[in-house]
Amino acid sequence: MARNEDTVAIAEAWNHGFGFIKTSIVKTAVELEIPDILQNHGTPISLPDLSSAVGCPTDRLHRVMRFLAHHGIFKRTGEGGPVCYAQTPISRSLTRDKLGPFVLLQGAVCVPNGCITAETLRTAKRPGVELSGSDGLYEDPVFYTKVFREAMASHARLTTTAVIENYREGFDGVRSLVDVGGSQGMALGMLVKAFPRIRGICLDLPEVVARASPLEGVEFVAGSMFESVPKADVVMLMCQ
Ligand SMILES: C[S@@+](CC[C@H](N)C(=O)[O-])C[C@H]1O[C@@H](n2cnc3c(N)ncnc32)[C@H](O)[C@@H]1O
Numbered sequence: 321m322a323r324n325e326d327t328v329a330i331a332e333a334w335n336h337g338f339g340f341i342k343t344s345i346v347k348t349a350v351e352l353e354i355p356d357i358l359q360n361h362g363t364p365i366s367l368p369d370l371s372s373a374v375g376c377p378t379d380r381l382h383r384v385m386r387f388l389a390h391h392g393i394f395k396r397t398g399e400g401g402p403v404c405y406a407q408t409p410i411s412r413s414l415t416r417d418k419l420g421p422f423v424l425l426q427g428a429v430c431v432p433n434g435c436i437t438a439e440t441l442r443t444a445k446r447p448g449v450e451l452s453g454s455d456g457l458y459e460d461p462v463f464y465t466k467v468f469r470e471a472m473a474s475h476a477r478l479t480t481t482a483v484i485e486n487y488r489e490g491f492d493g494v495r496s497l498v499d500v501g502g503s504q505g506m507a508l509g510m511l512v513k514a515f516p517r518i519r520g521i522c523l524d525l526p527e528v529v530a531r532a533s534p535l536e537g538v539e540f541v542a543g544s545m546f547e548s549v550p551k552a553d554v555v556m557l558m559c560q
Contacts, residue, residue, distance in 0.1 A: 330478070344436060345387055346414070347427030351438035352376070354385075354394070355407070355414040364397045364404035376441050384441065469504060475559060476506040484514045491515045491554075498523055498552035500545045505535045507558060512537035521550045 349355065352374040358365060367385070371378040385405055389396040394411050398404040414420050483490070491497075495517060499508045502522035512520040519537065522529075526542035541550050549555060 342391055343427060345384055346393060347423055348384065348436055348438055348441060349388060349393065349411075350414055350416075350420045350423045350427075352441070353416065353420075355411045355420060356416055358394070358405065358407045358411060359415055364395075364406040366398075367403045367405070370405060374438075376438075380441055384436070472503050472559070473506045476503070477510070479558065480507040480510045484510065488514075491518065494518055494553045496521065496552040497554045497556060498541075498550050499556045499558065500549055501557065501559075503528060504532045505538045505540065507556070508538050509535045519552075521552055523550060 354370070354374060357370065357373045361369075365373075367378055367382055370385070371381050374381065376384075382403070385394060385396075388394050389405065392408060392410060393414075395406045395408050396403065397406050412418070414423060491511070494515070496519045497508065497511065498521040499505070500523050502508050502524055505520070505522040508520040508522050512518050513536075516537070519539070520535075521539050521541055522532070522535075523541045523543060523545060524532075525544065529540045529542040532540050
């Protein structure tokens with residue numbers, strides 16, 4: 321691995337990049353009045369009951385509650401039986417008569433556009449909520465070419481460098497590698513350069529592949545992972 325202090329610094333930098341997610345999901349829980357629902361319920365509530373109380377499909381709500389339980393906002397109970405959720409001291413502080421309204425106010429100011437909200441959770445209008453493919457996000461040329469592409473390239477460079485330096489044996493015997501959602505082929509380009517015997521296949525949406533520059537050793541395939549994935553010895557799925 322990279323030197324320990326570098327690794328810790330990179331983890332801290334990731335936290336700065338993604339720290340808003342926790343705030344965003346807590347705000348969504350308050351919007352849905354989940355702390356109040358649990359308080360009024362009195363005992364742990366099952367996922368289907370919570371789902372009908374907030375008006376969100378169970379599968380989407382489950383993902384949100386799993387995240388919040390992992391971060392100690394709610395407590396998951398019913399080990400081995402049906403999934404239920406209970407209050408914690410934190411969620412008891414997030415009811416509408418305590419700090420809930422404050423979270424809604426600050427969240428409205430600080431949480432970036434594009435995060436999951438109560439409305440998007442109920443209607444599944446965003447790809448993070450329902451993986452139905454592109455929703456136009458990647459078709460916006462300004463967003464895609466400037467912000468998104470540079471962000472993805474920086475992450476791919478960092479991660480792939482660490483993989484090449486520390487996990488060479490993972491590529492032993494590999495002759496073909498498909499990067500699913502490989503964007504402009506940054507990661508794959510680095511991998512085929514480090515392991516020239518590997519044939520790289522970069523699968524991404526047609527509008528993304530149309531903007532990709534040719535890369536030695538990399539074949540670009542336009543399509544959707546939900547329809548088919550090109551055959552290869554190894555399938556790579558990074559940061560989806
Ligand atoms: C978060 S980026 C990750 C890019 C790259 N794997 C990385 O880690 O830097 C997600 C990528 O998945 C692509 N994508 C989204 N929906 C897809 C689909 N249905 N099939 C294939 N690729 C898809 C996007 O265009 C985008 O390039």
